[in-house]
Amino acid sequence: MLKTFPKGGIHPPENKLTSSNSIKRMPVPKVVYVPIAQHIGIPSEIVVDRKDKVELGQVIAKSGGFVSSNIHSPVAGTVTKLDMIVDSSGYKKQCIVIRTDVKNETNFEEIDYPLKKEITLEPQEIVRRISDYGIVGLGGATFPSHVKLNVKEDKKLDCLLVNGVECEPYLTADHRLMLEKAEEILVGIRILMKALHLHRAVIGIENNKRDAIEVFKKLTADEKEIQVAALRVKYPQGSEKQLVKAILKREVPKNGLPLDVGVVVHNVGTIFAIYQAIQHQQPLIERVVTVTGKQLKEPSNFWVKIGTPIKDLVEEVGGLPEGTRKIVNGGPMMGKAIKNTDVPVTKGTSGILVIHEDEASRGEPKACIRCGDCVDVCPMGLEPHLLMNLSEKGLYEKAAQEDILTCIECGSCSYVCPSHRPLLDYIRFGKSIAKKMVTSKN
């Protein structure tokens, strides 16, 4: 029996068009646009000025607090502007514009380092470097990684979970990375285990990636401390709480974190970035991005410099096809629709999905027929139809009592509703207001 989380979940068509395409390297862009708010938490503070020359990997914006992160220059070049540009949130955000110096060879050096297994850094040094090198959660949440490694004395940790689930349809960035960098990821796991003094790690991979499961099973055959868990395919298994439940049968308390049940979860992409930072002194300046869509000429997986305009990626796969209606930064379930392709790739960009007009339109919303499907699929045990209703009527306090704040915004409810109710739209809105009410009360 394959493991999975027990309550709720859906099976959208997988559409993993690029799972057998190896990761190609995008050409270095002429100009990069690096926003300073790429992570959850406090935006970073810009430490460069117009006309400054910057080295590859130089810090250009410093962490603005504990829950924040450094940002490094993805290229060697010259800062041409400090500008406000629209990022994937749809809002204008401050951003550092750097023109690549085409004569600087460091820009074009091979970054494929040989495997280095021996871990020489001590735990505190590992945590410090993860913080210094700008590592944030690359699975989409972009939570600064060092925060998860600063575990208070009173919390007892006993397991590291490695998130290789990639439950979003279409996306294959983590899948490819697991196939191509499995040994590096294992070293990364060792690094985290050392930093957290852990003796157990489990790699969770959904069963639609049999090849990745096999690779890790083979590599960990003699390992006592690292196991591989094959999971039944079910969305949203990549969500931390669902993953902890699926693999360890532990339930993270309502307003708690995996830490409360002795677990830390890191995504495989993040772990690879940690490997690069600790073993090869490379800060987080590039990531894997899946560029996909049914009408694209050549859907692909790319190594992309942070700050590369999405336009460049789309050109590289043959341009926007005729009839494109939506461009999504991320996967189809949780990604954000963007207005145009000027938006740059940031640390949280796991994929670019181009949707054709035939699939883009939402059905006309109809009255709720109380079928209960939304209740059945909600992995958090909520009643989406009720939460939408309360949000619509402005009853935010009541919605908070009905646990609207625990919604993980997975979108399963909106996905299944046969009446095409925009459940999550209203829940998201109600949630944001309920949150403000709760924080202002405390």
Added chain:
Amino acid sequence: MDSPPIVISASPHVHSDRTAKRIMYDVVIALVPAFLVSVYVFGIHALIATTAAVGSCLLFEYLIQKYFLRTEVTILDGSALITGILLAFNLPATLPVWMIIVGSLVAVGIAKLSFGGLGYNVFNPALVGRVFLLICFPVQMTLWPTPVENNTSLVDAISGATTLGIIKDGLQIGETMGTISAQLPSNMNMLLGITGGSLGEMSALALLLGGLYLIIRKVISWHIPVTVLATMAVMTGIFWWADPTQYVSPIIHLLAGGAILGAFYMATDLVTSPVTKKGMVVFAIGIGLITVVIRLFGSYPEGISFAILIMNAFVPLINKFFKPRRFGSKIKATIV
């Protein structure tokens, strides 16, 4: 190149292809076998009654929405069609057409549209129509045609009695179960549909076939029908076991009357049943109990329509009490 019109909307960007309309038409498909049996059994009467009910339900919905409420006309969403079919299924096949039209008006106009239309109604519209007719026209509503020999004839069929009616009347005049049993149709006939009763409750087999289709298509879950029938079987079983001279076997109770029609098609109406599985089970137990109480001790031989309507009224309360368990709400310290 002109940039194409790009739309922005919030996630999710994909949607399941299951729609409310498809669910409704699946219910219609599921009712086809039972309809064919009723045409076979009651001939032209079944056709006339069903056409009258469906036609008037659609027409009333159209007229009321267009001229009275002045809202969007939704007669194609399939729900009025289902109400019409189910209403017809719950009537004697030879009921005068004008009565059917009155029943349709009550079902669509009062039970559905005056509550705010599909999704807002508390009571199952077809059942409200049926119960209204039963109260207004008790004689005609219990005049059961027996299956006709020549099933194209328009002459009134001879009035026979339903299985449950035979039992109730027999017990009232003091007959013993032995003599009553002799008058009952065989279990096999009830299964296939050669018995007296309302239009759509003839063949248990045809209804089960459609019910199975609904479960396979995930239009309904097994919880309500199975729990209703199981509760009825257990209850009537206890009485039968205690005193077989006064009570008939559970098998007769399940096959006769509207048990299967009610359990699979009326109680499972999405709008008027609870949203959680736990709630569904509670709701269904209630229906089973009330049905048996009415059948055994009430003055009506059949009680499932009343039972469903009574439980419909409890649905908001059930939804409030039987909520899904919130993730992370019960913290067990299970650090392995």
